Amino acid sequence: MALPFDFRRHVPHPDRLMGLFDTLAKQALGGILGGSSKQGDLLSNLMNQAGGLGGLMQQFQAAGLGETFASWVSKDANQPVLPAQLEAALGSDAVKDLAAKIGFDAKMVLPLMSQFLPQIIDRLTPNGVIDDTHPSSEKIQDVLTGVMKGGLGGFFGGRS
Numbered sequence: 001m002a003l004p005f006d007f008r009r010h011v012p013h014p015d016r017l018m019g020l021f022d023t024l025a026k027q028a029l030g031g032i033l034g035g036s037s038k039q040g041d042l043l044s045n046l047m048n049q050a051g052g053l054g055g056l057m058q059q060f061q062a063a064g065l066g067e068t069f070a071s072w073v074s075k076d077a078n079q080p081v082l083p084a085q086l087e088a089a090l091g092s093d094a095v096k097d098l099a100a101k102i103g104f105d106a107k108m109v110l111p112l113m114s115q116f117l118p119q120i121i122d123r124l125t126p127n128g129v130i131d132d133t134h135p136s137s138e139k140i141q142d143v144l145t146g147v148m149k150g151g152l153g154g155f156f157g158g159r160s
Helices: 014-032 038-049 050-062 066-073 082-092 092-104 104-126 138-150
Strands: none
Touching: 014 050, 038 092, 038 138, 050 066, 050 082, 050 104, 066 082, 082 092, 092 104, 092 138, 104 138
16 A cells, blocks of 8 residues: 655755755856856956956947946846846857856856846945946955855845
8 A cells, every 4th residue: 555645754845945056056156157266267257358347338238238237336226137138238159158168058157147247246336336347356256255155145136
């Protein structure tokens, strides 16, 4: 005779499930940004190719996303960006190049970037203006560390 299956015994508690999801997302984010030791280098290179934060802002303006980017810089809440919008602003070649450097498909990279880039730009501009148009890899690494320590909750919304 078969015993009834008790899902409560086999499905993790929601807190444990979120903890697992958070850990996996942090690992994926770390992988996308180039591993554990120089995570800021790839993002720094992407920004430098755009002409720094000012050039990145111009790319977003040209793609019709100037207000979105401005919200990330300002002290107001961050507006979201869709993966397709991000690709339009950054350029598909830049996204493909970044994805190739880390061994991921661009379709995997864009959704994660659309979640963390607003938070990173937000933290790189704590005064609500672009003070440092070419932040160093070390500064970007510090910001990335803060975003990753903040967990998934830090990827959404404004400053924390």
